[in-house]
Amino acid sequence: MEKDTSQKKIVIFGESQLASLAHFYFKHDSSHEVVAFSVDKAYRKSDQFENLPLVDFETVQEHYPPSEYYMFLPISFKRMSHLRREKFEAAKEKGYSLVSYVSSKATTWPGLDIGENCFIFEDNNIQPYVKIGDNCILWSGNHIGHHTVIKNHVFITSHVVISGACTIEDHAFFGVNATIRDETMIAEATLVGMGAIITKDTEPYQIILGARSTVMPKKSMDLDSISHKSNG
Known part of the structure; x- marks a missing residue:
């Protein structure tokens, strides 16, 4: 992968610790600029996160059109990363390229x-x-x-x-x-x-x-979450 030196304006999905980490890394270790955050309307409790605008994901494209902005979705492993996949696909459906x-x-x-x-x-x-x-x-x-x-x-x-x-x-x-x-x-x-x-x-x-690599009777998708016992 060749290093991407072109500056892109990015909207980060989320207002979690992982979103905060993503903002930190892009700010200190990339040529890109984070301009805003977005989250589902039902979970948005303020208009700002990390001193940047926080907008509804349902209407993010009206504020930050995909023709001018990129998106990054740092979402956890919930439901074996199916939640992250759903948001990834939703952002693509809105027309965003993802960095x-x-x-x-x-x-x-x-x-x-x-x-x-x-x-x-x-x-x-x-x-x-x-x-x-x-x-x-x-x-x-x-x-x-x-x-x-x-x-x-x-x-x-x-x-x-x-x-x-x-x-x-x-x-x-x-x-x-x-x-x-x-x-x-x-x-x-x-x-x-x-x-x-x-x-x-x-x-x-x-x-x-x-360490004994014990196979459990349950299936991974049957879990409501992954506990510290399996992810450290």
């Missing part, structure tokens, strides 16, 4: 293939020939091995090791310190818990917890 943020303190190589609305924090080590799809979050300190393909709407917390030539399907989630063996396929919406060690392909919607 991605890759920390200057991450280790990357020329040719990194990355989609829209990705949030890649500091100290990620992303080796050559990695491909990352749309709407993924990689928190700080992960290792992504060469020739790995991370598809869409994936959430990787911190200090996760994904070895070379793995395939990570949509909506997968990785807890802190999880380790994935090389050439492994992580199926759609697999929840890999904190400290789990994965040495073989998973099945869709599996929940795999702990």
Whole structure:
């Protein structure tokens, strides 16, 4: 991925800690300018956030038209990142192009293939020939091995090791310190818990917890939320 030096004006979705973090990173580590925030009307409690305008998402395009502004949606892993996907698709339907943020303190190589609305924090080590799809979050300190393909709407917390030539399907989630063996396929919406060690392909919607990599009887989409026991 070549560094984007063109300045873009960005509207950030949300008024959460994650939205505040996104504002900080764009302000101090990008050429872009955050001009406003947006949130669903039902949840908007004021007209400002971080000393910038806060507008309803339902009408954001009237204030900040997609022909002139970009959007960034730093939304958590709720419902295995399906909420983030829904807002991603809603912003695209409004006509917005979505920016991605890759920390200057991450280790990357020329040719990194990355989609829209990705949030890649500091100290990620992303080796050559990695491909990352749309709407993924990689928190700080992960290792992504060469020739790995991370598809869409994936959430990787911190200090996760994904070895070379793995395939990570949509909506997968990785807890802190999880380790994935090389050439492994992580199926759609697999929840890999904190400290789990994965040495073989998973099945869709599996929940795999702990150093013994115990497969839970529930499916990931059955969870109302992901607790600290699985995400660190």
